[in-house]
Amino acid sequence: MRPSLASLLERITRRPWLLVAGGLLIALAVVFAGSPDAAAHGGEETVSTAASVPAADCASRAEDLKQNILRNFPWLAVFGLIVGMLGGFFGVGGGFLMVPMLNVIFGIPYNICVGSDLGQMAGMSASATVRHMRFGNIDFKLGFLMIVGTASGVEVGAQILQVLKHAGTMTLMGREIHVMDVVMSVVYAILLVLLGQAMIREALRTMRREAGQVDLKAGEASAGGAVLRLRSLKIPPMVSLPASGIENISLWVILGIGFATGFLSGMLGVGGGFIRMPALVYILGCPTVVAVGTDLFEIVFSAGYGVFTHALKGNVDLVLVLALLIGTTLGAQIGASYTRKAGGPRVRLGFGVLAFVGVVFVVVKMVLKVTGGGG
Amino acid sequence: MEILDFLSRLRGDPLCDPAWSAGLAYVALCVGLPLAFGVSVGVLLKVVERVFGVELGKGGH
Numbered sequence: 001m002r003p004s005l006a007s008l009l010e011r012i013t014r015r016p017w018l019l020v021a022g023g024l025l026i027a028l029a030v031v032f033a034g035s036p037d038a039a040a041h042g043g044e045e046t047v048s049t050a051a052s053v054p055a056a057d058c059a060s061r062a063e064d065l066k067q068n069i070l071r072n073f074p075w076l077a078v079f080g081l082i083v084g085m086l087g088g089f090f091g092v093g094g095g096f097l098m099v100p101m102l103n104v105i106f107g108i109p110y111n112i113c114v115g116s117d118l119g120q121m122a123g124m125s126a127s128a129t130v131r132h133m134r135f136g137n138i139d140f141k142l143g144f145l146m147i148v149g150t151a152s153g154v155e156v157g158a159q160i161l162q163v164l165k166h167a168g169t170m171t172l173m174g175r176e177i178h179v180m181d182v183v184m185s186v187v188y189a190i191l192l193v194l195l196g197q198a199m200i201r202e203a204l205r206t207m208r209r210e211a212g213q214v215d216l217k218a219g220e221a222s223a224g225g226a227v228l229r230l231r232s233l234k235i236p237p238m239v240s241l242p243a244s245g246i247e248n249i250s251l252w253v254i255l256g257i258g259f260a261t262g263f264l265s266g267m268l269g270v271g272g273g274f275i276r277m278p279a280l281v282y283i284l285g286c287p288t289v290v291a292v293g294t295d296l297f298e299i300v301f302s303a304g305y306g307v308f309t310h311a312l313k314g315n316v317d318l319v320l321v322l323a324l325l326i327g328t329t330l331g332a333q334i335g336a337s338y339t340r341k342a343g344g345p346r347v348r349l350g351f352g353v354l355a356f357v358g359v360v361f362v363v364v365k366m367v368l369k370v371t372g373g374g375g
Numbered sequence: 376m377e378i379l380d381f382l383s384r385l386r387g388d389p390l391c392d393p394a395w396s397a398g399l400a401y402v403a404l405c406v407g408l409p410l411a412f413g414v415s416v417g418v419l420l421k422v423v424e425r426v427f428g429v430e431l432g433k434g435g436h
Contacts, residue, residue, distance in 0.1 A: 058391035066383050073379060123409030123416075130417025304406065311405035312397045314389025318382035318404055325409060329416050333431055 065108070069319050072106060076320060079105065080120070080327020086354065087328065088335025089347065094328070095121055095270035096195060097358050100188045103181075104365040108320070110184040111165045114269035115315030118306035120324040121271055125300045127329065137293030139243040139286065142254065146294075149255035150302050153262025158309045161267050165315075172370045185366045187268065189359050195274060196355030203348035210345070230283050244286040253283065258298070265302040266309070273299060 069076065083101070087094030095117050102113040167179035235250045257279045261272030273295050280291035310316050385404065389395045420431055 059388065062388050062390045070379055070383055119405060119409045122406070123413035126410045126413030127417035127420070128413075130414050131420055304410070307409065308402065308406050311402045314386060314395060314397060316386070316405045318385060318401075318408060319379050321405070321409060322379075322382065322412075325412050329412075333420075336431075 065112070068107065069317055069323075073319060073323050076106065076323035077327040080324040081331040081334075082327075084328030084331020085335035086331075088332035089350075095268075096188075096192065096274075097354065098324070099269045100185070100192075100358055100362045102320075103184075104361045108317075109165075110180055111161055111310075111313075111315045112317050112320065114161060114267070115307065115310030115313070116317050116320040116324065117269040118265065118303050118310060119316055119318075119321035120328055121269075121299070122303040122307050123321075123325045124328055124332065125271075125296065125303055129296060129300060137289050138297045139241055139290050139294050140297075141239075142241050142244060142280075142284070142286070142290075143294050143297045145239065145251065145254050146258035146298060147301055149258025149260075150262035150265075150298055151305055152255075153259040153264075154266035154302055154306050155262075155309060156259075157263040157266025157268070158306070158313065158315075159266075161315070162313050165313075175370060175372060177369055181369065182366070184268075185362050189362050191264075191268065191270075192355045192359045192362070196352040196359070198352075199348050199355065200352035203345040203352060206345040207349075231285060241284075241286075244284065244290050246285055249284060257283065261298070262302055265306050269306075271299050272302065 079101070080098075083094045083098050086097065098117050098120070099110065099113045102108045102117070103110055161180075164180035164183055169176040170179050170182065171177075172182070230253060231249065233250045233253055235252050237251050238248050239251050239254070240247050241249065257276065261276045261279075264270050264272045264275065276295050276298060277291055280286045280294060281288055286294065307316060382404070385398070385401045387395055387398065387401070389397075423429070424431055
């Protein structure tokens with residue numbers, strides 16, 4: 001990569017609002033300059049869960065959703081394959097792309113996307129556990145303490161999604177749009193922007209450091225200072241984690257990390273590893289090998305509990321879970337085999353760019369809906 | 376396809392049926408199907424690695 005392009009990307013990622021504005025501009029351009037045909041058939045309508053929808057209409061839409069998933073089973077498996085390949089290539093679960101893209105491309109309601117994606121994630125994490133037996137590197141004390149926060153977070157996230165599911169519709173630019181679609185699209189756009197810009201900045205920083213072009217001590221010192229302040233919180237009860245070599249840390253820090261990642265899992269259907277891993281290493285000070293094992297332990301639990309609680313709420317579609325499992329299992333293997341051919345920072349750079357592509361999709365879908373293009 | 380139809384019907388209609396509650400079979404399959412699938416795939420891949428002496432990609436989770 002040429003340094004000029006790298007510095008341009010770095011400058012852009014310092015201003016995430018510029019990227020959101022850019023995505024909005026692209027979306028508006030698509031809507032107003034695109035063909036009427038594309039606008040008219042820009043996406044399938046999601047099934048409304050509003051209580052105000054007449055019973056016959058509701059039943060008909062629910063049946064449409066079932067038929068939509070059954071009819072698209074092969075395509076959903078192909079979609080799972082592509083996301084699995086990307087996830088395998090970037091070394092992540094891919095939930096952050098899976099959920100919004102299922103909604104954008106297949107018109108599946110967010111609550112079904114989240115519940116079913118957690119099912120897919122439970123299967124993938126079970127497979128990873130069997131294959132790598134990373135449980136040997138788990139700090140069980142840390143894992144079980146964190147589960148308290150994770151379980152609370154998953155449940156709160158799932159309950160918020162449940163409230164959104166029954167929140168009915170709102171009027172935007174004269175069109176009735178489901179509140180859940182609006183809230184989830186906005187939350188996903190923000191999440192993807194934050195994730196993407198963090199990954200791109202980190203990747204570019206690493207690439208420049210490897211090239212010996214920058215002195216990063218000042219930036220690292222300020223980030224390290226914030227982390228140390230969290231680590232040195234003295235709010236009782238304090239616990240020690242001998243397996244991780246941590247002498248003394250506030251239980252609330254551990255619970256807070258668990259809650260934050262659990263909340264993301266329960267509400268958005270993401271694994272949360274992109275927060276948990278750095279938090280375990282930088283905030284708690286776990287050795288990386290212990291962080292990897294404990295992260296897997298947590299994701300098995302959060303996805304397992306997540307799919308259970310979403311099943312109780314009727315948010316899991318088993319056909320969708322099966323299609324995604326078939327695709328992602330194969331895709332993850334293909335993607336992972338290509339990772340070896342690319343350097344670490346470049347892979348993370350691609351990951352960051354991918355997140356911004358996701359933002360554009362989410363924004364375009366929302367704009368199409370608001371303007372009538374999305375049904 | 377009959378299996379898919381069965382799986383599709385198992386959820387019932389939580390959106391429109393006010394008296395809907397999750398059935399035991401539905402919840403058990405929601406948790407059990409992915410876990411059984413994942414464990415089977417994990418074991419299968421380990422067997423492939425041992426039999427053919429190759430190292431497959433690790434991937435994400």
